[in-house]
Amino acid sequence: MPRRKSTLLGREFGKRVRAIIDQMNMPHSKLAEKVGWDQSKMSDMVRGKGGVTELEVVQLLAYCRVTPAEFSSMIELYRETRMNGYLQIPDDGIPDQVRILIEQEVLANAITVWASLLIPGHLQTVDYMRALVEGGTTNDAVDYEEVIKARIERRRLFHHSRKFVFYIAESALRLPVGGPAVMKDQLIHLLGVADRSYVTVRIIPSALGAHAGASGSFLQLRYEKFEPVIFIESKTCCLFLEDKSSLDIYSSVLKLLDAQALDEQESKELIKSILT
Numbered sequence: 001m002p003r004r005k006s007t008l009l010g011r012e013f014g015k016r017v018r019a020i021i022d023q024m025n026m027p028h029s030k031l032a033e034k035v036g037w038d039q040s041k042m043s044d045m046v047r048g049k050g051g052v053t054e055l056e057v058v059q060l061l062a063y064c065r066v067t068p069a070e071f072s073s074m075i076e077l078y079r080e081t082r083m084n085g086y087l088q089i090p091d092d093g094i095p096d097q098v099r100i101l102i103e104q105e106v107l108a109n110a111i112t113v114w115a116s117l118l119i120p121g122h123l124q125t126v127d128y129m130r131a132l133v134e135g136g137t138t139n140d141a142v143d144y145e146e147v148i149k150a151r152i153e154r155r156r157l158f159h160h161s162r163k164f165v166f167y168i169a170e171s172a173l174r175l176p177v178g179g180p181a182v183m184k185d186q187l188i189h190l191l192g193v194a195d196r197s198y199v200t201v202r203i204i205p206s207a208l209g210a211h212a213g214a215s216g217s218f219l220q221l222r223y224e225k226f227e228p229v230i231f232i233e234s235k236t237c238c239l240f241l242e243d244k245s246s247l248d249i250y251s252s253v254l255k256l257l258d259a260q261a262l263d264e265q266e267s268k269e270l271i272k273s274i275l276t
Contacts, residue, residue, distance in 0.1 A: 006047055116214075166201045203270050228247055
């Protein structure tokens, strides 16, 4: 993994390496000395910047005496850090995107969401979340109440130190998830969050017809110290994109959505009109 800027997958790899090192009860500097590395090499790796070869990773894991299963998992993850995107498909078919996404959102200083079908997850009420679970396909291996709890934790992200922009299709506001009472509560909640100074809510009106976001929902994370990341979620997998070509394309989509959306006040008036 050649040295480069910190990437999402590199940070995930570095986090798991730190966990392995912590089990050794040995300072990073001491471990670097034991395996013959410069301390800067160890520091770059655990911060997601790479700078190590696969052979060096093998050397480190061998010294730390990881289990065969953990060894295979870490080598596979290392190899994925060399790719432009990160596609996650867990063995049970249920993505762990909630954990990874929240970890990355905590690091971000700007979060922009395009929601083409549903109210964005950050803005959903608990009843709305439950109605989505009840109305969709489920997996017996998943504790959906735990999933809901994890999604509720995302509300802690709302803070003036972080900027949020939500572009939402008008059709998502009118989709009767959970029935009239649930939707009324959801839209009232949406208006309340939209009044916060660091939150912008813009609606793409249905009357517009074809628009820049017709290809589907996504989320953009921007960081102070890292390159941006695009997150795309489906039922059984999630995709993180960091390559320049993808970032440029999705930035262009957001730029067009910004030009096509109602302004903040018009958006609030539209939401209120649906409520009445």
